[in-house]
Amino acid sequence: MLSRVGDSTYWMGRYIERAENNARLLDVNVQMLLDFENRGGATERQFWRPILSTLEDTELFAELHGEFTASAVLDYVTFEARNPNSILSCINHARENARAVRDQISSEMWEKINATWLYFKDGSAERAFRANSHDFYEKVTEASQLFQGVTDATMTHGEAWRFIKAGKFIERADSTSRILDLKYHILLPSGEQVGGSVDTSQWLSLLRSCSGMEAYLKIRKGNVTSWGVAEFLICHSGFPRSIRFSVDRLDECLHEIAGTEAGHYASEPERLSGLLRSKLDYATVDGIFAVGLHEYLDGVQARLIELDIAFHRTYCAY
Amino acid sequence: MPLFADYDPGDFFDEMFAAPDEVRPHYRQLLERSQELTVEDFNRKRQIAEQSYLNQGITFTVYNDQHEGTERIFPFDLIPRIIPQSEWSHVESGLKQRLTALNAFLDDIYHDQRILKEGVIPEEIIRSAKHFRPEFIGFNVPKNIHIHVCGTDLIRDRDGRYLVLEDNARCPSGVSYVLESRMTMKRVFPQLFSRYGVRPVDRYAQDLLDVLEYIAPAGAGGDPTTVLLTPGIYNSAYFEHSFLARSMGIEIVTGADLVVQNDRVYMKTTMGLKPVHVIYRRIDDDFLDPTVFRSDSLLGVPGLVEAYRKGNVSLANAIGTGVADDKVVYYYVPAMIKFYLGEDPILPNVETFLSAVESERNHILANLENLVVKSANESGGYGMLIGPRATKEEIAHFRALIEADPRNFVAQPVISLSRSPSWCDGTAEGRHIDLRPFVLCGEEIRIIPGGLTRVALRKGSLVVNSSQGGGSKDTWVIDGEGEV
Numbered sequence: 001m002l003s004r005v006g007d008s009t010y011w012m013g014r015y016i017e018r019a020e021n022n023a024r025l026l027d028v029n030v031q032m033l034l035d036f037e038n039r040g041g042a043t044e045r046q047f048w049r050p051i052l053s054t055l056e057d058t059e060l061f062a063e064l065h066g067e068f069t070a071s072a073v074l075d076y077v078t079f080e081a082r083n084p085n086s087i088l089s090c091i092n093h094a095r096e097n098a099r100a101v102r103d104q105i106s107s108e109m110w111e112k113i114n115a116t117w118l119y120f121k122d123g124s125a126e127r128a129f130r131a132n133s134h135d136f137y138e139k140v141t142e143a144s145q146l147f148q149g150v151t152d153a154t155m156t157h158g159e160a161w162r163f164i165k166a167g168k169f170i171e172r173a174d175s176t177s178r179i180l181d182l183k184y185h186i187l188l189p190s191g192e193q194v195g196g197s198v199d200t201s202q203w204l205s206l207l208r209s210c211s212g213m214e215a216y217l218k219i220r221k222g223n224v225t226s227w228g229v230a231e232f233l234i235c236h237s238g239f240p241r242s243i244r245f246s247v248d249r250l251d252e253c254l255h256e257i258a259g260t261e262a263g264h265y266a267s268e269p270e271r272l273s274g275l276l277r278s279k280l281d282y283a284t285v286d287g288i289f290a291v292g293l294h295e296y297l298d299g300v301q302a303r304l305i306e307l308d309i310a311f312h313r314t315y316c317a318y
Numbered sequence: 319m320p321l322f323a324d325y326d327p328g329d330f331f332d333e334m335f336a337a338p339d340e341v342r343p344h345y346r347q348l349l350e351r352s353q354e355l356t357v358e359d360f361n362r363k364r365q366i367a368e369q370s371y372l373n374q375g376i377t378f379t380v381y382n383d384q385h386e387g388t389e390r391i392f393p394f395d396l397i398p399r400i401i402p403q404s405e406w407s408h409v410e411s412g413l414k415q416r417l418t419a420l421n422a423f424l425d426d427i428y429h430d431q432r433i434l435k436e437g438v439i440p441e442e443i444i445r446s447a448k449h450f451r452p453e454f455i456g457f458n459v460p461k462n463i464h465i466h467v468c469g470t471d472l473i474r475d476r477d478g479r480y481l482v483l484e485d486n487a488r489c490p491s492g493v494s495y496v497l498e499s500r501m502t503m504k505r506v507f508p509q510l511f512s513r514y515g516v517r518p519v520d521r522y523a524q525d526l527l528d529v530l531e532y533i534a535p536a537g538a539g540g541d542p543t544t545v546l547l548t549p550g551i552y553n554s555a556y557f558e559h560s561f562l563a564r565s566m567g568i569e570i571v572t573g574a575d576l577v578v579q580n581d582r583v584y585m586k587t588t589m590g591l592k593p594v595h596v597i598y599r600r601i602d603d604d605f606l607d608p609t610v611f612r613s614d615s616l617l618g619v620p621g622l623v624e625a626y627r628k629g630n631v632s633l634a635n636a637i638g639t640g641v642a643d644d645k646v647v648y649y650y651v652p653a654m655i656k657f658y659l660g661e662d663p664i665l666p667n668v669e670t671f672l673s674a675v676e677s678e679r680n681h682i683l684a685n686l687e688n689l690v691v692k693s694a695n696e697s698g699g700y701g702m703l704i705g706p707r708a709t710k711e712e713i714a715h716f717r718a719l720i721e722a723d724p725r726n727f728v729a730q731p732v733i734s735l736s737r738s739p740s741w742c743d744g745t746a747e748g749r750h751i752d753l754r755p756f757v758l759c760g761e762e763i764r765i766i767p768g769g770l771t772r773v774a775l776r777k778g779s780l781v782v783n784s785s786q787g788g789g790s791k792d793t794w795v796i797d798g799e800g801e802v
Contacts (some may be wrong), residue, residue: 002575006588099375100551103564107374114375159588257588315588 001159005101007316009160012097012105013167016113019090020144021175022077025051025182027137028209032186032202033070048073050185054178055085074133079126087140091120106154109147116143159257166253166311173246174304177297179209180233183226184294195225203229210241230293231285243300244280251277254311268310276303321352321360322739325746331478331736332748333399344402344800347513357744363506364396364741370505376498379554387552393789394499395740396506399751399771400514402799406767409472409480412665413755414763415655417468420485420642421759422658424464428455428638438657439650443674446725447647448695449488449603449640457627459636460533461760466634467526467598468757469493469769472665474736481668481733483752485651487642488635489600492770492790493522493756494558497565499792515797517767522756523565529760530566530596533632538595545569545585547576547599549617559600573601578621581628596632597622603637645694645728646672669731673724682720682729686713689729691720704780706732735780738791740773750774752782753793768793 033047045068052058052073064082065072080086084093095117098110119125129136148168155161183206192198203224207213210233219236220228236242251262251273258266265271280300288296327335334345341349352360368391371377377389401409426433427444434441444450469490471483500519504511527544534542548559550572563570575585576594584591599606605615610623625631641647649670652663671678671689682689686705693701703716720727737748755769771791772782782788 001588002569002571003586003588004572004575005569096551099556099560102375102557102560103570110375111373115373118372163588 001104001163003316003318005104005160006163007312008097008100009104009163010167010311010316012094012101012113013164014171015090015094015097015167016144016147017168017171018085018175019087019094020141021172021179022055022085022087022090023137023140023144024209025054025175025179026074026077027134027141028179028205029182030070030074030133031208032205044069047186050182051077053185054182057083057085078129088120088125091117101160104160106150108150108154112143112147112150116147119143162253162257163315166250166257169246169250169253170304170308170311172241173243173250174301176210176233176241176243176246177300177304179206180230181294181297182206184297199226200224206233212239212241215239226293227285227289230288234288234296235280235283235285237281244277244283247273247277247280250307257315267314269307269314272303272307272310276300276307279303321355321357321746322349325739326748328737328748330734330748330750331474331476333474333736333738333751335739342800344400344796346800348398348400348510351507351510351513360396360741361744367394367396367502367506370502371498374498376495376557378557379552381554392495393775394495394502395749395773395775395789395791396503397739397741397746398503398510398792398794399738399753399768400794400796400800401768403795403797404799405480406795408664409755410765412480412482412663413470413757413765415659415661415664416470416482416485416651417465417757417759417763419651419655419658420468420487421462421464423654424636424639424642425459425462426658427641428457428464433654433657436657438653439647443646443650443725444641447641447644449638449643451603451638451641454638460535460629460632463533463759464636464639465642466529466533466636466759468759469754470757472753472755473668473733474753476734478736480665480753482648482651482665483668484645484648485642486754487639488602490754490756491555491558491600492754492772493766494561495790496756496766496768496770496793497522498561499790503792514794514800516794517797519766519768522758522766523562525758525760525764525766526562526598527566527568529758530598530632530634532760533634534595535629535632537630542595543585543593544596544598545571545576545594547571547573547597547601547619549601549605553600555600562598568598573617573619576619576622578619578625581621581625581630583619583622583625583631594631596634598634603640606633606637640695643695645670645692646674646725649728668733671729673720673727673729679720679724682727683717685729686717688732690732691716691727691729693719694726694728704732732780735774738771738773740775740789740791742775742777747777749777750780750782751791767795 029051048068048070052061060083061076065076076083078087081088083089095113098105098113102110128139151164183202203226204213207216207229212232216232232239234243237244239245254270254273255262258270260266260270265274327338334342336342371391371394377391379387379389381387423433433439434444465487467490469486469492472480473483474480496519530544531542545568546559546563548556548570560570569585571585577584577586583594585594601617604611605617607618607620607623608615609620626633649672652667655661655663671682673679673682689705691703703712735750735752738751739746740749751771751773753769753771756766758764771793772788773791774780774782775789776787779787
């Protein structure tokens, strides 16, 4: 496979996943806000600034908008063309990459991505958003899932497919860490206790945004705690949006691409993914909270960035 | 109301109607079937077709002054153009004859130049041709084939005679629309296909790949690696490049994906460098190799031409075929056919005057307001004067151009192009059309049945180019003459 094609398929996978995760992140924030408003007392700024902090997008936003209002942040992360990571930009990038590798992917995949792009381009997306933001974000999530399902069902599971998959899981590991980190940035209203009803409701929203509520409640028998949720979203080996699950798949995928066995490595990407994988495999929630949840997640994000650089150097720009 | 009830064939050669109430035999079944359809049915089918084009991303890119690209679908007209078997056989043999002569001509002018020595074509014309590459004189192209893919533009005059308008011997485009429009038509009008025996077109990609593998260098062994070289995703024909690569199952590469080491071409893959043997290039000569041709080209591959000269990589089409595209050289194609093959041309040229020849130049200058003047190396409807529609200033401008540089202009009478019923705002109206068949030359010459019919959708317009309001139609070559 051409290096350029490898690069494009990888980024196509990443951008689709990023669009979905941004939709999930915004949707959960809107939902949290609903709980919050009932109790009154917080400013919009307190609630919308964290989204940008977790996406590390505060500077550009300040330059373009300034005020952290709900509509400004939603618009910035959803439709702002000058924000390279807005959902709109992600869809544009994903389609551009798909167009560059149109000969490598199935017609079904291309048509799904193109249909999503047209949905944004002809204004339908914005209309749907104005009518009901929750339905709209759900539709974005579904578009991504449809694309991923079609990818698995119609594309040869060869090298290009593995590059898409690598992009998807590195992005998902990163996004889940950011969604979880969102809780760190949100301050509880004064008078609310850790473990109180607002706190619990926020953790539930986080789980819901990762489609993890039912799975979590089943495992924990309905006991919602910060430790429980963090452990679930970081360390669970079987939940498909947990960081560990994503890194496990990423590691497998990188080993398949390199043609090495698990536990061994021939190049830098598998070495780094193996390292991160074992770190997560043996992580305990006590250990995580001893480091500090936010600091721990920051560390995971830094490892993922190293991995991305090594991957690019090994396969695309050697 | 039937779709063709008010149709007026006008004072033109109409493909479908010999007279207002006299349908040609090969269109009879189409007419009958159309009577079962209402205007609403037809509009609905049209919407389905357009939506399908949009969803599939079958678009070309139009650039405005700010260089912002807008993707547009190529307007597609659902009323097919039908060509009966006997008519097609005539066209086909004419195209084979013409391409055989053009390849013989290129082989000759890059070797012995007999045609110049014997005075059939003045040496000066070739020497001054913009796309002639004297540095390739004496170079033997693989299997002696220069033009592997030719997109010859044909028109029909008032009597329905097929005439050659120009030979596109460099990188003709449009074949993807032929293949896609056929798929669309099959979805939209399945019943019609079963009534007519329409010759399939979907072998094209396999035929093209056969040609490309046929010219592979001997060193490639039995399994050559063939790639398609594109200028990139912002090129207006990128959809086609990607479509063809996909249909042939080969890699599509940009210049940056290729690298030359020790006069061999490699592509950069995730697993290291991999040798490349045949390049179907959709980039003009000038941009192929910045060390040989235009040094400002970012599209090409440094060292590619030397690898080609060493015979380590084959190119389709060969370098230097553009000399056959020159509109002055076009004038001599009938003479070439006579010279190399000893035959009369089966498909005549449009009557052409050369301003390089004094007597013809006088005729041109005296009749500018009645002629179409074309510059020798422009395409896409640019660099052209349509006398009867030009202003006094435009005519004066061309007069000055011709007098300053007589080598670079030809003139032709205005041809009344044939028309075909086309769907315009809810009714069928006559619109001018042309035909671009795609001719492949490898071990033998193969021609896609039919080709791209372009239609000038603007009322009265003679310009079929997609950049200027043109659209396309599916072209059906049928078995037999259409009688049941």
